[in-house]
Amino acid sequence: MSSRFVIGIDLGTTNCAVAYVDTGAGPDAKVTAFPIRQVVAPGAVDERPLLPSFLYLPGEGEQPAGALKLPWDAHRDYCVGEFARAFGSQVPTRLVSSAKSWLCHPGVDRKAPILPHRAADSSARKISPVDASTRYLTHLAEAWNFVMAHNTPTNRLEVQDIVLTVPASFDAAARELTVEAARAAGFENLTLLEEPQAAFYAWLDRVGEQWRQQVSVGELVLVADVGGGTTDFTLIEVSDDNGNLALTRLAVGDHLLLGGDNMDLTLAYFVAQALAAKGTKLDATQMLQLTYACRNAKEELFSDPQRSSAAVTVLGKGRSLVGGSIKHELSRADVEKVLIEGFFPECARDAEPARGRAGGLTELGLPYVSDAAITRHLAAFLSRQAESLASRESANSGRKGSNGIPSAVLFNGGVFKGEVLRRRLLSILGSWAKGAKTQPTRELSGADFDLAVARGAAYYGQVRRGKGIRIRGGTARAYYIGVETNMPAVPGFAPPLKAICVAPFGMEEGTETDVPSYEIGVRVGTEAEFRFLGSTVRREDTAGTVVEDWQGQMDELSPVRTTLEAKGSATAGSVVPVHLQSKVTTVGQLELWLQSRDGKNRWKLEFNAREGK
Secondary structure (H helix, E strand, O other): OOOOEEEEEEEOOOEEEEEEEEHHHOOOOOOEEOOEEEEEEOOEEEEEOOEEOOEEOOOOOOOOOOOOOEOOEOOOOOEEOHHHHHHHOOOHHHEEOOHHHHHOOOOOOOOOOOEOOOOOOOOOOOEOHHHHHHHHHHHHHHHHHHHHOOOOHHHOHHHOEEEEEEOOOOOHHHHHHHHHHHHHOOOOEEEEEEHHHHHHHHHHHHHHHHHHHHOOOOOEEEEEEEOOOOEEEEEEEEEEEOOEEEEEEEEEOOOEOOOHHHHHHHHHHHHHHHHHHOOOOOOHHHHHHHHHHHHHHHHHHHHOOOOOEEEEEEOOOOOOOHHHOEEEEEEHHHHHHHHHHHHOOOOOOOOOOOOOOOOOOOOOOOOOOOOOOHHHHHHHHHHHHHHHHHHHHHHOOOOOOOOOOOOEEEEEOHHHHOHHHHHHHHHHHHHHHHHOOOOOOEEOOOOOOOOHHHHHHHHHHHHOOOOOOOEEOOOOOEEEEEEEOOOOOEOOEOOOEEEEEEEOOOOOOOEEEEEEEEEEEEEOOOEEEEOEEEEOOOOOOOOOOEEOOOEOOEEEOOOEEEEOOOOOOOOOOOEEEEEEEEEEOOOOOEEEEEEEOOOOOEEEEOOOOOOOO
């Protein structure tokens, strides 16, 4: 039986949001944003449209009794949301941020208590990226239940149909961990949806049937999603399906840790240099305060085109009162110049991101990109996809000759609230289109930069019930398992690794397939490492395709280290002949099964990513 509410949740790097459809309101029920109650000051709770993805873990005796209490929990000893972000910026060693970025970082144990990352004191409170994500989702459920299910248990969020969004570039391990966090929060009926697709669904919902007048058969639509912590690119094709317009997600980009946070820090350094020139030097704590102040100033300027400047204020040494504050007026002209030149520079259509020189020693942390130029990352994404798009174009007589340049762009993410940044990216896409002798890229109007992902997720929940336009897509990449070549030992050389396709690009949720390749052997009864690979460009491979020369076309994903039980007559360390079966669950997770030759035994490989590389 379907639940009354269909709920969309954007579990964002810097902000979370909730939207819903109340199917009990009738067939014309609309997608509605849900305001989220949260602590906004010590002892004060209020509603906000967004829940900042920040978690503050106060030290013992730091906060007076009741300062962090919520209407549903008077004794809470941590805080998420607005107050956590504001107060935690002054005490970064107790502030958990970017949990979502850590969730997809294969170089760490994402179930270990490693956050806050800056907390050097071994006695400091810490939690894992999975636990932090669970706490955000739990808060969203509690806020919903307090308002919507106070006297109606069947309206509790946990039992509704929930669509939870993830970056399109999340691999199978990161998706698995996201699901694990949601299950820990009590979510029962869960579906995953890629964020750029959610943004496009929100646009479809907003413009209604007019979308058919804004795009046409054969066009490519770029969804450019630049949020607080990440940049995500997706290409969607408009095609003909028996006389009707249809949408298919064709390509997704890499997971880039690059976004509004980088811009805020850049503005902070710009202001710090201006202050230093006047003889005022800031320490590390003041720089964090300045970064937060620059974010506020940037948002004020972007939200009010009439403002020419915004003030930034930092406490003086010793956190003195107002008289000791350090102030600077940040002009609109400076903000636009810093952000355009640093993040949206002009570049050629075949440009590549700059590769920073790798130092011998570096701090352990998130794998941030070394080049802040979003335009160069976009050029590289479109170039990588151009060859496979050209082959698809030749097979699709309806596709217009685009040379890989999108016909239209849908902007998403808080960064693009700045109209000047949207105009800049459109200008650069236009210059690329001119060089490719095709029509300039146009903007699809009607975007909701803050709430689009949550609203689109709720819309998609209705699509799953048969209402609305569906984007066809399936898996965002092709998945492969690595098989070592059987060959005599050669000193100093590892056996070459062949890649067997176990899930082709676009494999739909809720489907499964046998992998028709030659029989392989699996080692049982002892710990072994299983290597997985993914590709966003090899779209023509089918299940069972064997690729020997895969370098440059695939990325190696998190390995799975596990011990498969020695069943039947098999002994520890023996090799059992198996063939492979794969399944993409309705949640969007990839499962790989190993079936013995006699059909009596099966083993499941799970993308649990319990160990870092």
